[in-house]
Amino acid sequence: MYIDKENFEAWMERIMERFDLIHRALERMNKQRNMLEGERLYDNQDVCQLLNVSKRTLQRYRSSGELPYNTIYHKTYYKESDLYAFIRVHFEKQDVKKNNNN
Numbered sequence: 001m002y003i004d005k006e007n008f009e010a011w012m013e014r015i016m017e018r019f020d021l022i023h024r025a026l027e028r029m030n031k032q033r034n035m036l037e038g039e040r041l042y043d044n045q046d047v048c049q050l051l052n053v054s055k056r057t058l059q060r061y062r063s064s065g066e067l068p069y070n071t072i073y074h075k076t077y078y079k080e081s082d083l084y085a086f087i088r089v090h091f092e093k094q095d096v097k098k099n100n101n102n
Contacts, residue, residue: 034077041070041077050083061086 003011034041042050048058061067066089068082 040080042080042083043078044076047078047083051087 034043044055044058047053048055051058053061058067062069062076067078067086070077070079
C-alpha cells in the first residue's frame with residue numbers, strides 16, 4: 001500500500017495534535033494533585049488502596065501515632081514521605097517476624 005507524501009503529512013499532523021491535546025490534559029491533571037510544601041498529599045481512600053487496608057485499620061494507625069497525618073478543612077491527608085517511612089518500618093517488622101519464625 002502506498003501513501004503519498006501529502007496524506008502522510010496530514011495524518012502525522014493529526015497525530016501530533018492529538019499528542020498535544022493529551023499532553024495538556026495530563027498537565028492539568030498533574031496540577032490538580034493535592035500538595036503541601038511541595039510534597040504530594042494522599043487522602044484516606046488513596047492510602048487505603050495503597051496499603052490494602054480498611055478505613056478502620058487506617059484509623060488505628062493514626063490513633064496509635066504510627067502514621068502521621070494532617071487535617072485540612074475536616075479532611076485527613078498524609079504526606080508522601082510519611083507514607084514511605086511508614087511502609088519501610090512495617091516491612092522491616094515483617095522481615096524480623098519472618099526471620100524469627102524460621
